[in-house]
Amino acid sequence: MLVNFFDRIVIPAFFLDVDHKVIGWNPAMEALSGLSREQMLGTKTQWKAFYSEERPVLADLVLEVDLNEQLELYYSGRYEHCDVVSGAISATDYFPNMPQGPKWMSFSASVVYDQYGNRCGAVETVIDITEQKHFAALLIKRERHFRELSITDQLTGVYNSRYLHRQLQEELSRSSRSGQVFSICMLDLDNFKNVNDQYGHLAGDDVLQFFANIIKENLRKQDRAFRFGGEEFLILLPDTTTQSAFVVAERIRESLVLRQHFLDTGVKPVTVSIGITEYKEGDQETTLVGRADNALYSAKAAGKNCTIISA
Numbered sequence: 281m282l283v284n285f286f287d288r289i290v291i292p293a294f295f296l297d298v299d300h301k302v303i304g305w306n307p308a309m310e311a312l313s314g315l316s317r318e319q320m321l322g323t324k325t326q327w328k329a330f331y332s333e334e335r336p337v338l339a340d341l342v343l344e345v346d347l348n349e350q351l352e353l354y355y356s357g358r359y360e361h362c363d364v365v366s367g368a369i370s371a372t373d374y375f376p377n378m379p380q381g382p383k384w385m386s387f388s389a390s391v392v393y394d395q396y397g398n399r400c401g402a403v404e405t406v407i408d409i410t411e412q413k414h415f416a417a418l419l420i421k422r423e424r425h426f427r428e429l430s431i432t433d434q435l436t437g438v439y440n441s442r443y444l445h446r447q448l449q450e451e452l453s454r455s456s457r458s459g460q461v462f463s464i465c466m467l468d469l470d471n472f473k474n475v476n477d478q479y480g481h482l483a484g485d486d487v488l489q490f491f492a493n494i495i496k497e498n499l500r501k502q503d504r505a506f507r508f509g510g511e512e513f514l515i516l517l518p519d520t521t522t523q524s525a526f527v528v529a530e531r532i533r534e535s536l537v538l539r540q541h542f543l544d545t546g547v548k549p550v551t552v553s554i555g556i557t558e559y560k561e562g563d564q565e566t567t568l569v570g571r572a573d574n575a576l577y578s579a580k581a582a583g584k585n586c587t588i589i590s591a
């Protein structure tokens with residue numbers, strides 16, 4: 281006869297009788313909880329395996345008549361009914377004070393009946409899912425990282441032009457629904473070809489990174505900067521008129537002039553020209569960007585190192 285099958289189960293498990301007394305505590309449960317069978321049998325201290333203060337465990341709850349209320353009270357949003365065993369409940373929780381350190385655990389409990397169909401207790405199994413939880417968190421983090429990489433310009437760390445297209449489409453459809461204004465600034469470094477020609481491509485890259493950092497430092501949280509092309513950047517400023525965008529653009533332009541002596545490349549000071557426009561009803565991406573581009577062209581034609589708002 282199989283007398284010790286409960287002890288041979290590798291999943292931590294324990295039995296309670298209908299009075300909530302522990303009548304079974306297998307070796308796997310001893311290992312998980314650090315509490316021996318001798319300590320537990322005949323007591324109602326099953327909570328000690330999981331909690332620092334007395335409270336019902338899941339096996340206690342499945343024995344209660346007001347099970348659903350109790351579940352809501354103790355495991356709100358973290359429990360579900362199992363399909364495989366009728367009346368069984370599963371829950372997941374974080375246990376900061378387990379003997380081997382904090383653990384995430386998944387546990388299931390169900391009522392046990394005798395051969396006449398009378399309730400004679402409840403059984404609970406406990407599975408340590410800490411590793412799965414860490415793995416899932418790692419996957420989410422990796423996914424976020426790769427997503428971030430796919431929308432970021434590798435040299436400068438601002439968003440890339442592929443993402444700009446998506447963001448402009450979103451902003452345009454938001455504004456066409458709400459009528460809310462937004463502005464864009466097109467920024468183009470002046471005579472940048474000379475930097476590459478005189479000091480080399482790597483020095484040029486340093487200038488691009490330096491300039492991108494100046495842009496980032498001068499933006500609010502809701503503003504976004506993109507690398508539009510080679511030495512051309514675009515800033516998207518939600519809920520912003522051209523007058524306010526002008527203030528931001530000028531701050532960036534002046535910072536570039538003032539901060540340049542920090543740049544350790546020996547490169548002669550570089551300046552930037554900026555064109556600004558704001559959303560007009562009926563705008564498409566090409567009309568909006570085209571206006572900013574025309575304003576930028578006017579800034580270049582006006583002698584560079586200046587900001588012009590589109591007519």
Ligand SMILES: Nc1nc2c(ncn2[C@@H]2O[C@H](COP(=O)(O)OP(=O)(O)OP(=O)(O)O)[C@@H](O)[C@H]2O)c(=O)[nH]1
Nearest residue numbers: 468469470471472473474476481482484485510511
């Ligand atoms: N170092 C570096 N240079 C780049 C990069 N992308 C584009 N460029 C350079 O940027 C320069 C752009 O030159 P132009 O389009 O003639 O413009 P410009 O010299 O800035 O002249 P203006 O715009 O009229 O002031 C070219 O020399 C490109 O090779 C890059 O990723 N790194």
